[in-house]
Amino acid sequence: MLDAIMDAKTTFWNDHRLNELFPFHLVLDKNLKIKKVGPSIKKILDLNIDHLFFEYFEISRPNNVTSFSDILKHKESLFLFNSLQKSQFKFRGQMYFDQQENYLFFLGSPLLRSFNELNDSNITLNDFAVHDNTSHFLFALQMQEIALNDTKVLSKKIKDHNDYLESTNEYLDLMVYRMTHDLRAPALNVGNMLGMLKQSLMLEEDSDEQKIFKYAESSTNKLLDTITSFIELAKFKKSKNASPITCNLTENFEHVENLLNHDILNHNVIINKDFRKANNIYCVKEDLISILQNLLSNSIKYKSNDRILVVDITSSIKENDVHIKYTDNGVGIDLATHKNKLFSIFSRFHSDTKIEGTGIGLYLVKQLIDRYNGTITVESQINKGTSFFITLPKGNK
Amino acid sequence: MYGLVNKAAHKFVVTGHGEQVWNEIKEKAGIDVDTFVSMEAYPDEITYKIVGAASEYLKIDAQVILEEFGKYWIEYSMVEGYSHLLELAGNTFPEFLKNLDNMHSYIAQSFTELRPPSFICKEIDENTLILEYHSERPGLASFVVGLLKGLGNKFNLEEVSVEYLGQIEGKENSHEYKVCYK
Numbered sequence: 001m002l003d004a005i006m007d008a009k010t011t012f013w014n015d016h017r018l019n020e021l022f023p024f025h026l027v028l029d030k031n032l033k034i035k036k037v038g039p040s041i042k043k044i045l046d047l048n049i050d051h052l053f054f055e056y057f058e059i060s061r062p063n064n065v066t067s068f069s070d071i072l073k074h075k076e077s078l079f080l081f082n083s084l085q086k087s088q089f090k091f092r093g094q095m096y097f098d099q100q101e102n103y104l105f106f107l108g109s110p111l112l113r114s115f116n117e118l119n120d121s122n123i124t125l126n127d128f129a130v131h132d133n134t135s136h137f138l139f140a141l142q143m144q145e146i147a148l149n150d151t152k153v154l155s156k157k158i159k160d161h162n163d164y165l166e167s168t169n170e171y172l173d174l175m176v177y178r179m180t181h182d183l184r185a186p187a188l189n190v191g192n193m194l195g196m197l198k199q200s201l202m203l204e205e206d207s208d209e210q211k212i213f214k215y216a217e218s219s220t221n222k223l224l225d226t227i228t229s230f231i232e233l234a235k236f237k238k239s240k241n242a243s244p245i246t247c248n249l250t251e252n253f254e255h256v257e258n259l260l261n262h263d264i265l266n267h268n269v270i271i272n273k274d275f276r277k278a279n280n281i282y283c284v285k286e287d288l289i290s291i292l293q294n295l296l297s298n299s300i301k302y303k304s305n306d307r308i309l310v311v312d313i314t315s316s317i318k319e320n321d322v323h324i325k326y327t328d329n330g331v332g333i334d335l336a337t338h339k340n341k342l343f344s345i346f347s348r349f350h351s352d353t354k355i356e357g358t359g360i361g362l363y364l365v366k367q368l369i370d371r372y373n374g375t376i377t378v379e380s381q382i383n384k385g386t387s388f389f390i391t392l393p394k395g396n397k
Numbered sequence: 398m399y400g401l402v403n404k405a406a407h408k409f410v411v412t413g414h415g416e417q418v419w420n421e422i423k424e425k426a427g428i429d430v431d432t433f434v435s436m437e438a439y440p441d442e443i444t445y446k447i448v449g450a451a452s453e454y455l456k457i458d459a460q461v462i463l464e465e466f467g468k469y470w471i472e473y474s475m476v477e478g479y480s481h482l483l484e485l486a487g488n489t490f491p492e493f494l495k496n497l498d499n500m501h502s503y504i505a506q507s508f509t510e511l512r513p514p515s516f517i518c519k520e521i522d523e524n525t526l527i528l529e530y531h532s533e534r535p536g537l538a539s540f541v542v543g544l545l546k547g548l549g550n551k552f553n554l555e556e557v558s559v560e561y562l563g564q565i566e567g568k569e570n571s572h573e574y575k576v577c578y579k
Contacts, residue, residue, distance in 0.1 A: 115481035124487050125496040139482060139503040146401070146478045147436040154432060 018105075021129055024091065026106040028053055030068050035103065040127040045085055057081045060090075071095050071104065080111065088117045109134045114141065173237060180230045187227060191220040229360040232290070236364055242284045244372070246395030249275040249315060249322075252285065256292045263300045269309045271296075278315040278322040280395030287368045288392075294361040295388060299328040304383065321374070321391040329385035335378065342378060398444045399511055400433035405473045406447050407433065409466050414455070426450035438510035441534060460539040467543020471551050483551070490552045490578055491526055494518040494545075524579050527562075531571045538572045545576055554578050 018025055019039050027036035032053045041047065047056055059065045061080040075095060083089040093108015109132050112118065128135045194217050203210040253273060257264060264271070281288060296311065303309035312327045333342070341347040343366035346359040369376050372393050380386040410419040423430075426446035433439070448466075452459040474483055486500050487493030494516070501513035514532035521527060530541050542559045549557030557578045565571035 115485075118481075118485070122488065123485070124492065125485055125499060126487070126492060130499065135485070135499070136503045136506050138485065139500070140507045142479065142482050143436060143504065143507055149478060150435045154434065157432065 021131075022105075022107045022109075023127060023129055024093075024109045026053070028104040028106070030102065030104070032068055032071075032104075040123070041091075043127060044089060044121045044123065045083055056084055057091075058084055068104070072097060079106070079108070088119075089121075112138060169237075173234060176230060176234045180227050180234065184224070184227045184231070187220060187223050191217065191224065194220060232360065232364060235286075236290070236367060242286070244283045244393075245285065246280050246282055247285050247288050249279050249281060249288075249324075252288050253292055253313070256289055256296055259289075259293060260296055260300065263297075267300055267303060267309055269300060269303075269311065272310070272312045274314045278317040278394070281322050282393040282395040283372055287371065291365050291368050291390070294365050295326050298361050299330055299386075302330045304329065304331050317394060318391075320394050322394050324390040324392070325387060326390065327385060327387040332382040332384050332386055333378070333380040334382055335380050339378075343376075398439055398441050399435065399508065400437045400439055401435040401477075403430075403433040403439060403444055403447065404435060405470055405477075406444065406466065408473055408477075409469045410451060412469075418454070422447065422450045422454050425454055436508065438508075445536070463537065463539040464543035464546075467540040467545075468547035468550070470540075470544060471547030475551070490548060490554060490557075491518070491520055493548060493552070494526065494528060494576075495520075524577055526576050526578075528574045528576055529565065529571065530574065531565075531568065533570065535570050537570075541572070541574065545574070549578060 023038045023040035025036075025038035026034060026041065029035055033050050034047055034053055034056075035049060037045075037047050037049070045056065054066075059079060059081040062074045062077050065071055065074060065079075075097065077094070078092060079095055080090060080092050082091070090111040091106070091108055092111040093106055096105045096107055097103075098105060109128065110117075110123075112134055115138065125135055194213060198210075198213045198217075201209070203213065250273075253275070257271065263269070299309060299311050307329060310329050312325075314325050316323045335342075338347070343362050344359075345363040347363070348359045366376055369390060369392065374390065374392045376391075377389045378386065379389075407419055410422060426443075426449065428443055428446060430439070430443070448459055448462055451457075452462055455462070471483075474480070482500070483493075486496045495518045497516040497518065501515070505511050505513050512533050514530055514534075514537075516531070517529040519527045519529075528541075528545070530538070538561065542561065545559050546557050557576065560575040560577075562573040562575055565573055
């Protein structure tokens with residue numbers, strides 16, 4: 001019908017090109033009567049020629065468009081309208097008035113937000129122009145849905161795995177805790193019994209029996225040390241969820257000195273401390289005590305036999321961190337050999353196996369400092385001593 | 398290759414032979430991926446290694462595995478959330494094949510690491526068409542044969558026969574097929 005009206009020689013808008021490039025087009029006259037329907041709209045809606053556009057459609061954007069002249073005023077606007085027959089079908093595009101042909105052309109495509117809107121429509125890719133972005137949009141939408149489903153599946157997998165790990169960890173923590181506490185008491189008893197037995201037997205100093213007792217006592221002490229270390233490790237794992245607070249360095253170091261008072265007195269340890277420049281650290285109190293206790297305990301364990309042990313500990317502030325310098329004049333560490341495993345668990349750096357230790361102290365110190373994104377570095381010289389440089393977050397005054 | 402291909406390969410093996418066989422094939426292939434993510438790009442090497450290892454382990458020719466995988470790919474796509482896309486691509490077998498190229502192009506627009514193949518489909522008569530397959534990847538010609546047969550099942554065709562006409566002259570990894578269907 002339009003062939004009679006349109007001169008194919010003079011117009012761009014001959015049938016097959018319009019159908020191919022804009023398969024969802026409409027052609028309207030000045031009275032807004034439908035003169036032609038694109039093949040793809042025809043597939044989804046039942047529209048009669050010479051019926052009014054507004055019999056079948058409602059324009060949602062621009063607002064208040066009810067006539068041909070209204071439409072002309074909005075020739076630069078994006079038009080959105082929906083079908084009154086099937087409300088799920090919405091269209092978007094522009095209204096183009098061809099003055100030569102005296103016809104209004106709707107050129108656009110369906111406004112689709114999901115595949116559901118295509119239900120029962122029989123629409124396929126062929127019904128869209130190749131250049132039409134709607135198809136790409138639908139594919140992108142589907143891919144997004146697939147990616148989202150994948151994410152949900154993976155999240156569940158991760159959660160299930162986490163739940164399993166949490167429950168396994170709880171079980172293991174409980175086992176370690178029970179085992180170490182249940183072993184500690186008997187080991188202590190054995191040590192005490194050995195002491196009492198040795199005293200009651202009144203053995204001679206260099207006798208074989210005396211040597212056997214010394215060996216048995218040493219083994220018992222080693223066992224106790226190992227159990228204590230495992231208890232420390234178990235405590236360390238449990239303390240992970242505690243909240244940090246501002247902790248006073250002076251008070252907590254004094255607490256550590258009290259804990260180690262017996263050893264400090266026995267070995268005449270001289271401790272020089274100065275926290276006047278920085279006295280507050282933001283951390284869990286038990287963590288700070290553990291760090292200081294492990295350092296001091298190690299210094300005492302690895303003191304030189306040739307001199308009195310002297311420990312110096314000072315603090316200062318740089319930006320948001322407290323810098324602690326801890327120095328002793330003990331036997332020192334061969335850093336050339338042991339630097340890489342200094343903070344590894346169960347590592348020992350002294351060949352004198354008579355010195356009791358489980359190799360857990362520095363590992364724990366590092367783990368605790370790491371919790372606060374702090375740092376620890378070491379300088380040491382054999383037979384001169386060791387210095388630790390620690391940074392921890394500054395607490396409030 | 399995107400993860401969705403390797404996920405399909407996983408399901409393909411598990412459906413036919415069980416999870417344990419899949420784990421053994423993965424180990425044989427030296428693949429250390431626990432779960433493939435559909436929209437993540439993986440090296441092509443992974444997919445080839447899986448096919449190679451599956452062929453060795455199951456003692457089935459790799460080309461046969463690829464063809465069966467191609468068939469399976471259509472079933473898998475219908476079930477794994479791609480059914481809308483497959484429906485949009487066409488209501489008939491020839492319509493679907495004619496849209497295959499654009500379908501891959503639309504997906505490639507969103508996923509820049511995707512390097513999908515191209516297809517040209519020429520209808521000879523109402524039961525015959527010639528399909529050209531152009532890819533950057535070697536060795537997947539049999540997969541296309543399986544894909545065509547799988548599509549035949551999707552459209553409930555009585556019969557789909559695929560004759561491999563050969564490599565397109567002057568183009569590496571480009572192949573031509575004659576497809577007869579009814």
